[in-house]
Structures are given as C-alpha cells and as structure tokens.
Amino acid sequence: MGRGGLLPAEPAQLAGGGPGHPPAGLGTGLLRPQVSTDGTCWTVSVQGDSSRFIAVGSSRGRLQIRADELATRRVVAFSVSPDLARVAVVLQDRGDRVLAMLRIRPTTGGAPGVVVDGLREYHLQGSDSGLTLIDDVGWISATELMVVARATADSPGAPYQIALDGSDGMAVGPLSGVNIVSLSTLPRSDGINVLALTDGGQVLRFEDRYRWRTVADQVTGMGICI
Numbered sequence: 001m002g003r004g005g006l007l008p009a010e011p012a013q014l015a016g017g018g019p020g021h022p023p024a025g026l027g028t029g030l031l032r033p034q035v036s037t038d039g040t041c042w043t044v045s046v047q048g049d050s051s052r053f054i055a056v057g058s059s060r061g062r063l064q065i066r067a068d069e070l071a072t073r074r075v076v077a078f079s080v081s082p083d084l085a086r087v088a089v090v091l092q093d094r095g096d097r098v099l100a101m102l103r104i105r106p107t108t109g110g111a112p113g114v115v116v117d118g119l120r121e122y123h124l125q126g127s128d129s130g131l132t133l134i135d136d137v138g139w140i141s142a143t144e145l146m147v148v149a150r151a152t153a154d155s156p157g158a159p160y161q162i163a164l165d166g167s168d169g170m171a172v173g174p175l176s177g178v179n180i181v182s183l184s185t186l187p188r189s190d191g192i193n194v195l196a197l198t199d200g201g202q203v204l205r206f207e208d209r210y211r212w213r214t215v216a217d218q219v220t221g222m223g224i225c226i
Helices: none
Strands: 003-005 041-047 050-056 062-066 074-080 086-093 096-106 113-122 133-139 144-150 158-163 180-185 194-198 203-208 211-216 223-225
Touching (some): 050 074
Parallel strands (some): 062 113, 074 133, 133 180
Antiparallel strands (some): 074 086, 133 144, 180 194, 203 211
C-alpha cells in the first residue's frame, strides 16, 4: 500500500512557480490538496459560501476549471475519482453537511480546460442514521467511496463504505471508542487503502471491516503517497 505522510492543514498556495515566478495556484481558505492519477494537483478555494477549484498540472501549468454550481456553495471536502470523470464533494449549508457528486468533462472550443457540473446531492441518512452529517470523502476504487460521517454534531465520526451512486452505505468501523475526523485514500482495484485520523491525533490504517490498526499518534494532518 502507499506510505502515509504529513500534509499542511491549510495551505495558502499550490506549488508551480519558480524563482522570480508566482505560484501557479493562489486562493483563500484552500482545502487539503489531492494529486489525481494524471499528476494534476487539485484543491478548492473557499471564501464564505463560495467555492472554486484550483488545479495545477504536472507541467506546472494552471488548468482552467469552470464550476458555476459551486459559486454559491461551501465545499468542506472533496475527492477526484481515479478515472478523472467525477469529483465527490462535501457541501456545508448551515448545520447540514451532505455528500454530492459532480462530473468532470473537457471544455469545447476556446482555451483547454474542464467543466465541473451536474451537481447531484446524496442524502444518505435514509440507509443509516449515522450518515446524517458527512465530514470527509475519498475514493477507494473506481466505483466506491469511503466517507467519515456522524448521526449528530455531537456524535463520534465513523467511516462508511458507499457505492458510486450513494447506495449501499455500510459501516466499516472501528466499532467504538474513537472519533474519526478525516481520512486519506488511495484507490486500488485489489483492496482498500485508507488511513483515518482521530480527534486525539491517532492514525488508523484499514485492514478489514471493523479492524483498524494504529500506525501513528500525535498527528495533526496526513496523506497517502504512492
């Protein structure tokens, strides 16, 4: 599996500039970045209730992204699918946090870039009350995701495995005694590669349903690198 590593909790810019050149991506309230399977580094700039994607390609050029549906939505977490066709986001609206999906498609005409649209919200609490509030999301394969969710704002966070269409929500533990606040995933076709971070600074690695092993402690941020 991939190796775990620390990431800055609130980066101010994306790398891409050199001596005498500004960084390739600047924004306010940037979310934790993700490197997609083609080497592009993605993040989301959040200002108030408005969000926009920022992406820098492997050649250090900034990708032009149009995501009009997020101009009036607050994104608190995101994850780009391994096939680069979709992006899962967690949207916050007052006290609610819901999982949503958007498609990624190339622009037609004009400068090269992508359009992120087709917003579809998933209200998952119907399958399990523990899926009422979503905190984080990551792809674990081309067709499945893992989320951190909780029943109420005061309930502990727990990981759930769900299908691409938001169905088949399944708790995968740990059973009790921990409060999961975030996760990092690396999509694979031959298993599940996930790290989870607790509010106490422990990093847990998924080994099987309801079986997680502590691999680090006193951690504030994490990621998985290949």
